[in-house]
Amino acid sequence: MKLSELCRQITTDNSLLLPPGHKLGARLVCPEYSKSTQEVKTYPLPPSDRIFALCWNIDRSGILHSTMCPAPRNFCFRLPFDDGEKTQLHTHDYMELTYVVEGEFRQRILGRDITFARGDLCLIDKNCLHQDYLFSEPAVILFLGIANDMFTEIMDENITTQKIIAFLQSALLKQKDLQQYLHFRPGSDAASELEECLFLLIKELYGGDTGTSYIRKGLLLRIFRILSTKYEFSLSKEQRITMNWIVFEEISEYIQNHYKNVTIQELVDVFHFQEDYFNRLIKSKTGLTYSAYLQQIRLEHAANLLAASRKGIDEIAETVGYHNKGYFYKIFQEKYGMTPSKYRKSKR
Incomplete structure (x- = not known):
């Protein structure tokens, strides 16, 4: 029945x-x-x-x-x-x-x-x-x-x-x-x-x-x-903006804690939203796509490690999730206007 x-x-x-x-x-x-x-x-x-x-x-x-x-x-x-x-x-x-x-x-x-x-x-x-x-x-x-x-x-x-x-x-x-x-x-x-x-x-x-x-x-x-x-x-309309910020903050915190290996599919599995939702939400709050937002977080962590630790540059690249060292050097220089080694010297 x-x-x-x-x-x-x-x-x-x-x-x-x-x-x-x-x-x-x-x-x-x-x-x-x-x-x-x-x-x-x-x-x-x-x-x-x-x-x-x-x-x-x-x-x-x-x-x-x-x-x-x-x-x-x-x-x-x-x-x-x-x-x-x-x-x-x-x-x-x-x-x-x-x-x-x-x-x-x-x-x-x-x-x-x-x-x-x-x-x-x-x-x-x-x-x-x-x-x-x-x-x-x-x-x-x-x-x-x-x-x-x-x-x-x-x-x-x-x-x-x-x-x-x-x-x-x-x-x-x-x-x-x-x-x-x-x-x-x-x-x-x-x-x-x-x-x-x-x-x-x-x-x-x-x-x-x-x-x-x-x-x-x-x-x-x-x-x-x-x-x-x-x-x-x-x-309801009255809570939509508040709810979007609640979800964004949770997603952002999760990415910050798992930035090295996090994937969009992992976010789908954890938060149960469709894949395109993450791009729309992150874009609305940061102006960046999911990939660009993740890259920004990784590079910020790399910059902090360059300034505050004695780890080698290749090790730092691995630590923040980049296995292709050439690609890491390229995107780091695009963001900060200098190579990782020059950035480290400038902070010391």
Whole structure:
């Protein structure tokens, strides 16, 4: 069974239907009733249940089938809606991770309309003002509500790369007054791996047995691991510049520490960005390509060694990563306007 099939199954069991107007229905989907009111959705479960899921299954006839799990008893809720209708403007006091299982999904986040395609995810911080669009095109949307202490534990497990830890911990955890979201897009084959974890998580949330709390946390750890290594993410406009500097500083520090043998492929493996991203980022911050930036760092280290050590020039060339001595002499003279030996004499 696929994730989409599981979501349809748990949202369309007519034997479990809630009656129209049931108060729990408003928890699942609340159509817009005021353009000025802002709802605050509180975490709906006891502290022992630190993850929950809402599932929407939208059909062509303009009916939204939905459910929430875990719940005291399994149920389904059915809501007819008008095409293009929105939910009430709202925030959460917890983290929400949205996954588009099928179709498209549009949200208005911080006053901006964003369309998410199949396989996309959106992580919305608490206090981030948003609302959801309802269209009568088939779609299956999965919302994971994550209690704040659980999210903190996930971050503390250090299962993400430093770029995500740096951003999430500073922007989402420490600066709680900032309204933030992250839009994740899958790399090749990433969606199938993520859906396998989501499928198992929904099964545990819908009817978990002994030890289910540990299994749920483990699956959520895997989900964030996949997000950190196989998904690209974009930032809200307010944090893009800050985030670029965070990533640049990490990349620059890594190159400074490994300048002798570092390669562009090594950066791809460590930071999980595509190769051309490094050139674009370094160019925007330094005006240099990756190769020119690395060469500049190597030559600066060579100059420092010439001035402060007694190592031979050939040994220094090897130390900073140049095995072709003639090439080293050539680029050093181009940068400093003199040979390495003259540079050493000038500094003494």
